[in-house]
Amino acid sequence: MIQNLVPKFTVADLDALMRATFPQAFHDGGPFEITEVFPSGAVLQLNPQESHLRYGGTVSGPTMFALADVAGYLAILAHVEGAAGTVTANMNINFLRKPDFASLYARSHLLRLGRLTAVTETSIYALSDDTLVAHATATYSIPPIKK
Amino acid sequence: MIQNLVPKFTVADLDALMRATFPQAFHDGGPFEITEVFPSGAVLQLNPQESHLRYGGTVSGPTMFALADVAGYLAILAHVEGAAGTVTANMNINFLRKPDFASLYARSHLLRLGRLTAVTETSIYALSDDTLVAHATATYSIPPIKK
Amino acid sequence: MIQNLVPKFTVADLDALMRATFPQAFHDGGPFEITEVFPSGAVLQLNPQESHLRYGGTVSGPTMFALADVAGYLAILAHVEGAAGTVTANMNINFLRKPDFASLYARSHLLRLGRLTAVTETSIYALSDDTLVAHATATYSIPPIKK
Amino acid sequence: MIQNLVPKFTVADLDALMRATFPQAFHDGGPFEITEVFPSGAVLQLNPQESHLRYGGTVSGPTMFALADVAGYLAILAHVEGAAGTVTANMNINFLRKPDFASLYARSHLLRLGRLTAVTETSIYALSDDTLVAHATATYSIPPIKK
Numbered sequence: 001m002i003q004n005l006v007p008k009f010t011v012a013d014l015d016a017l018m019r020a021t022f023p024q025a026f027h028d029g030g031p032f033e034i035t036e037v038f039p040s041g042a043v044l045q046l047n048p049q050e051s052h053l054r055y056g057g058t059v060s061g062p063t064m065f066a067l068a069d070v071a072g073y074l075a076i077l078a079h080v081e082g083a084a085g086t087v088t089a090n091m092n093i094n095f096l097r098k099p100d101f102a103s104l105y106a107r108s109h110l111l112r113l114g115r116l117t118a119v120t121e122t123s124i125y126a127l128s129d130d131t132l133v134a135h136a137t138a139t140y141s142i143p144p145i146k147k
Numbered sequence: 148m149i150q151n152l153v154p155k156f157t158v159a160d161l162d163a164l165m166r167a168t169f170p171q172a173f174h175d176g177g178p179f180e181i182t183e184v185f186p187s188g189a190v191l192q193l194n195p196q197e198s199h200l201r202y203g204g205t206v207s208g209p210t211m212f213a214l215a216d217v218a219g220y221l222a223i224l225a226h227v228e229g230a231a232g233t234v235t236a237n238m239n240i241n242f243l244r245k246p247d248f249a250s251l252y253a254r255s256h257l258l259r260l261g262r263l264t265a266v267t268e269t270s271i272y273a274l275s276d277d278t279l280v281a282h283a284t285a286t287y288s289i290p291p292i293k294k
Numbered sequence: 295m296i297q298n299l300v301p302k303f304t305v306a307d308l309d310a311l312m313r314a315t316f317p318q319a320f321h322d323g324g325p326f327e328i329t330e331v332f333p334s335g336a337v338l339q340l341n342p343q344e345s346h347l348r349y350g351g352t353v354s355g356p357t358m359f360a361l362a363d364v365a366g367y368l369a370i371l372a373h374v375e376g377a378a379g380t381v382t383a384n385m386n387i388n389f390l391r392k393p394d395f396a397s398l399y400a401r402s403h404l405l406r407l408g409r410l411t412a413v414t415e416t417s418i419y420a421l422s423d424d425t426l427v428a429h430a431t432a433t434y435s436i437p438p439i440k441k
Numbered sequence: 442m443i444q445n446l447v448p449k450f451t452v453a454d455l456d457a458l459m460r461a462t463f464p465q466a467f468h469d470g471g472p473f474e475i476t477e478v479f480p481s482g483a484v485l486q487l488n489p490q491e492s493h494l495r496y497g498g499t500v501s502g503p504t505m506f507a508l509a510d511v512a513g514y515l516a517i518l519a520h521v522e523g524a525a526g527t528v529t530a531n532m533n534i535n536f537l538r539k540p541d542f543a544s545l546y547a548r549s550h551l552l553r554l555g556r557l558t559a560v561t562e563t564s565i566y567a568l569s570d571d572t573l574v575a576h577a578t579a580t581y582s583i584p585p586i587k588k
Contacts, residue, residue, distance in 0.1 A: 092386040092431065094406075096406040111388065111390055112388075112390040112391070119390060132405065135415065137429065
């Protein structure tokens with residue numbers, strides 16, 4: 001992890017940004033909830049809805065992918081101004097244990113923050129007992145700052 | 148690619164199985180359509196719906212993940228009997244170009260088919276002009292055959 | 295990480311095993327040195343030799359790959375009896391910062407330990423100042439125990 | 442694959458560059474031999490030496506990593522002027538079948554060639570019978586062109 005990187009934005013700042021930019025996913029009663037910003041990282045909670053169910057009574061893989069993807073995006077946005085245009089270039093995800101169909105949270109932190117790219121590491125846990133259910137690393141492209 | 152692996156199931160077989168198992172995603176007018184089964188592989192088309200839209204007028208990353216994930220699953224199911232319980236263990240996906248918000252197709256083939264695991268490689272293309280927009284490799288766990 | 299997994303073998307046990315199995319890499323004055331076994335993990339140090347040099351005065355990528363690969367292997371061997379036949383099935387590695395041509399160490403721990411597969415996460419640091427220089431996740435196939 | 446990308450350099454050009462830059466690996470009687478440049482890609486052959494042997498009579502994982510890594514690097518160098526400073530940012534490699542301890546070749550092509558990054562896909566085959574033994578995708582950082 002990159003030590004001592006002080007966040008520039010709060011949970012409330014990021015929440016307002018996400019509600020404005022991704023209103024389908026971020027709204028009252030929606031599936032995603034930003035619960036923490038910490039030095040070099042952020043935590044995103046998923047309260048799964050019926051569309052996130054997979055056969056077998058578990059949270060689907062694409063849903064966990066989305067959770068890791070957005071958590072990493074938020075870890076970047078919390079530390080970089082004007083980075084809303086950041087896009088995912090690569091993600092590698094390991095599905096470790098089949099979660100129950102219940103709330104999960106993704107804790108993501110920056111492994112590297114460059115001027116044009118960032119690398120994040122994200123662990124997804126069951127909210128009920130903190131069991132690790134998936135793990136991901138991702139690379140994002142950060143758009144050049146317009147001056 | 149594994150050469151000369153003869154499919155055991157047809158597009159119609161797989162379509163019937165998917166409609167029974169994943170009715171939210173596979174139904175008339177649904178987003179997914181199995182369009183081809185070929186030696187060692189399968190092709191899955193996505194006709195994106197509003198929930199697959201990402202800010203910027205493109206197909207979202209989780210949607211492309213889902214497309215690659217299901218296409219690899221189908222490449223396995225087309226060649227293995229009784230493998231519906233197959234689950235994704237790992238996926239590595241590269242997003243190469245931002246697609247338009249329009250139909251995509253994923254062409255997936257088996258790199259390795261073992262008794263308990265399979266490795267697939269999947270390319271995602273824009274249907275309109277065959278531009279490569281994403282590329283993925285994945286490992287799946289195949290459940291042991293009950294005897 | 296998998297909590298509370300008690301190692302079954304010590305640094306000395308693993309060192310003896312590696313000297314017997316991989317004598318080119320593990321010998322007095324050799325590049326690799328097992329420095330720690332801890333619950334769910336192990337630490338492997340690299341003291342680079344001239345063959346590990348890359349143009350630009352840094353440790354080569356394949357050397358860091360080897361370091362992560364062997365560290366994950368040792369994390370498994372420390373916790374599983376009779377697993378010397380374990381082989382790497384997949385590795386995903388991110389090179390984060392160019393290290394100096396000097397000693398590195400890899401801290402690897404188990405994200406998942408199944409009967410036939412294990413997933414490890416490994417961080418590679420510069421020994422001089424603990425800077426994170428690379429990060430890897432890997433999947434290993436563990437051979438079935440002969441009875 | 443990126444269609445119709447015409448190489449700017451030949452096998453002889455790349456060979457001369459590699460002998461000058463990486464003389465340990467590229468020299469008469471050395472392990473690596475560039476055998477082909479084709480539109481959007483290149484082929485690199487490995488003639489394994491004793492240091493590439495792994496317990497079990499096979500080519501070691503780090504050696505196959507190195508082969509894929511250098512092959513992707515050459516695929517880029519064949520198509521971009523002044524890119525010798527290109528470095529690997531990420532590699533994901535799947536080991537599919539245990540090769541014999543004999544010559545292998547890596548066929549690498551560009552999935553994406555941007556101004557500052559490139560993504561390659563590489564298949565490693567046994568030279569004797571063209572069996573696919575490993576598969577990798579990688580991201581490289583290309584240094585900005587000095588003007």
